[in-house]
Amino acid sequence: MAVNYIPRRFNIVRDKERCIECGCCVRQCSNECHYFEAGGTTVLADSTNCVACHRCVDLCPTSALRIEKHVCDYRENANWTPQYQQEICRQAASGGTLLSGMGNPKPYPIYWDKILLNASQVTNPSIDPLREPMEIRTILGRKPEKLTVERKGKAITKMPPQVVVETPILFSAMSFGSISLNAQKSLAMAAQNLGTLFNTGEGGLHPDLEPYTDRAIVQVASGRFGVHKDYLNSARIVEIKIGQGAKPGIGGHLPGEKVNVEVSNARMIPEGSDAISPAPHHDIYSIEDLRQLIWSIKQATGNQKPVSVKIAAVHNVAAIVSGCARAGADIIAIDGFRGGTGAAPTRIRDNVGIPIELALAAADSRLREEGIRSQISLIAAGSFRCSADIVKAIALGADACYCASAPLIAMGCHMCQTCNTGKCNWGIATQRPELTKRLNPDIMHERVENLITAWNHEIKEIMGGMGINSVDSLRGNRLMLRGIGLSDRELAILGIKHAGE
Amino acid sequence: MKRVYAKEELCLNCRLCEVYCKTAHSASKDVLKANKYETPAPVSRVTVYGDKLRSAAVNCRHCENPKCVQACITGAMTKDPATGIVAVDEHKCIGCMTCLAVCPYGCITTGRFAIKCDLCRGETEPACVKNCPNRALVYTDLGGAQE
Incomplete structure (x- = not known):
């Protein structure tokens, strides 16, 4: 319809001098942008549906392709930007909620970029991680309030279950359904080889992942998909998912067309039916209710598994975290508003929640004030782009960090933010068999391992520079952080000094 | 002996093996020249059969x-x-x-x-295997004699 004009986002630019008409782009684009001219051998492109996933660009053997931003100028208006006008057009045509994938792309402040790290000079020596041991092993789980030791030095305090990870970087929850089995398998293999953990998300456990359950965190979410006794007992950690950073207060909806036989078996729901996770857990309306669920899970697992509670970073996060700790959670994961998702209403993704930096600092401070910080493990989530972000998070008080977007980028993701369409050209956020086979776990687990190994090296290097040889000495060590260009209020919440102080 | 084996479950149907086979068997050995400008045009020794759902690169056994x-x-x-x-x-x-x-x-x-196919004689790995983006072609000795 003429009034519904929405200009395309991108142009596919083909260098005709370089195009060899091999048709690789035609066969790779799931959005069907490239095509052979009818009956001919000339490759053409229609850019209308291009999402800039770069699959064609990456695979073109002669580098004949380039994606550029399509510019169709609107009358300048700082308020009614083209994006809002286009979204209004889209909703005027469809009457529906706008959906998006991945994390919040809006230019909110990124506090990681406004925090600087310390290094040793003269008065205390820095450490060379290549010559001296550097400890980044992390132990997750509830710690006893005090340790009683008998005369010979043997501890008589009964330790609650602990989980040892060789790096403070864990893979965050991504369910089978939202991502392909091959993507999950790649993460599981990487977790096993790295000695860290992957998270099944709320989609149950596919039988192919059973060899890796020793490195699995399994989720119990509001839809209770795929939850049974063996599922809980097979994992290292059981996580109750209350909220997700990308869409706090919102449930999940895996459309029926993505629920194929495999997904239906893993989730224990009929094939082709919509998998709807309610917004709340219908049995949790208070901290006391949460305590009951934690207790039930501990009963079901014979008190052998730490129970984690994952919440989205929202306004009153410190009090909520404190409540979760008192409800018996051994580990609390806080997911900031830049965390990714397979699909979320755009308005929720872009406007609800708070940054992980502030939420983490507030929660850590509150738990310390209440004297219970050392009892529980805190996991921060919600967009860690590099090892420095991880170091800053640990110094703000995190025991470990959940990373998902970065490993996905290592597996091919180009942040085109259209996970919700199920047409992922990289075989990640899709269940279409012709697309999922594009992700070879044998290649991708190596790439993810390389990424985390590289980050581990960098974390050790940064810690060494600070004169710290153990991640335990970095945790909550906010003296290692300085703010730059932050207001007094922001500095107070982050609990850090300004640069120069 | 080492042979090229195709893994149908990983083949993308991108047919880059064909492109790089032509390049390896061209005069210029340059992917652009070999596939666009060279005469006589080099011929691919490997052919991908199938569609987007199921495909495999077939070459001499x-x-x-x-x-x-x-x-x-x-x-x-x-x-x-x-x-x-x-x-x-x-x-x-x-x-x-x-x-x-x-x-x-x-x-x-x-x-x-x-x-x-001549297995790119002298090369440690044939061009099709080397350039497969998804490791759908493997060059290995599985032992068994074929026919």
């Missing part, structure tokens, strides 16, 4: 007892006893295409002379 070698009337087609590679001597081949008629895998292509 380098059989133990190759029918093409038995059928060759000029002695141009030989199996190297040392490497096991079945290859055509372009100077001896007269283009009668008897080999093409007897090949059970359809792996010989017509031209001025018979064109077939």
Whole structure:
């Protein structure tokens, strides 16, 4: 319809001098942008549906392709930007909620970029991680309030279950359904080889992942998909998912067309039916209710598994975290508003929640004030782009960090933010068999391992520079952080000094 | 001997193996020149059959007892006893295409002379295997003799 004009986002630019008409782009684009001219051998492109996933660009053997931003100028208006006008057009045509994938792309402040790290000079020596041991092993789980030791030095305090990870970087929850089995398998293999953990998300456990359950965190979410006794007992950690950073207060909806036989078996729901996770857990309306669920899970697992509670970073996060700790959670994961998702209403993704930096600092401070910080493990989530972000998070008080977007980028993701369409050209956020086979776990687990190994090296290097040889000495060590260009209020919440102080 | 094996479950149907096979068997060895500007145009020794859902790259199996070698009337087609590679001597081949008629895998292509995979003789890994973006082609010795 003429009034519904929405200009395309991108142009596919083909260098005709370089195009060899091999048709690789035609066969790779799931959005069907490239095509052979009818009956001919000339490759053409229609850019209308291009999402800039770069699959064609990456695979073109002669580098004949380039994606550029399509510019169709609107009358300048700082308020009614083209994006809002286009979204209004889209909703005027469809009457529906706008959906998006991945994390919040809006230019909110990124506090990681406004925090600087310390290094040793003269008065205390820095450490060379290549010559001296550097400890980044992390132990997750509830710690006893005090340790009683008998005369010979043997501890008589009964330790609650602990989980040892060789790096403070864990893979965050991504369910089978939202991502392909091959993507999950790649993460599981990487977790096993790295000695860290992957998270099944709320989609149950596919039988192919059973060899890796020793490195699995399994989720119990509001839809209770795929939850049974063996599922809980097979994992290292059981996580109750209350909220997700990308869409706090919102449930999940895996459309029926993505629920194929495999997904239906893993989730224990009929094939082709919509998998709807309610917004709340219908049995949790208070901290006391949460305590009951934690207790039930501990009963079901014979008190052998730490129970984690994952919440989205929202306004009153410190009090909520404190409540979760008192409800018996051994580990609390806080997911900031830049965390990714397979699909979320755009308005929720872009406007609800708070940054992980502030939420983490507030929660850590509150738990310390209440004297219970050392009892529980805190996991921060919600967009860690590099090892420095991880170091800053640990110094703000995190025991470990959940990373998902970065490993996905290592597996091919180009942040085109259209996970919700199920047409992922990289075989990640899709269940279409012709697309999922594009992700070879044998290649991708190596790439993810390389990424985390590289980050581990960098974390050790940064810690060494600070004169710290153990991640335990970095945790909550906010003296290692300085703010730059932050207001007094922001500095107070982050609990850090300004640069120069 | 080491052979190229195709993994159908990983094949993307991108057909880059064909592009790089042509390049490896061109005069220029340059992917752009070989596939666009060179004459005579090089011919791919590997062919991807199938569609987007199921596809596989098919090339010469380098059989133990190759029918093409038995059928060759000029002695141009030989199996190297040392490497096991079945290859055509372009100077001896007269283009009668008897080999093409007897090949059970359809792996010989017509031209001025018979064109077939030579496992990129001398290379540690054939071009198709080296350039497969999804490791759908593997170059390995699985032991078993073929025909």
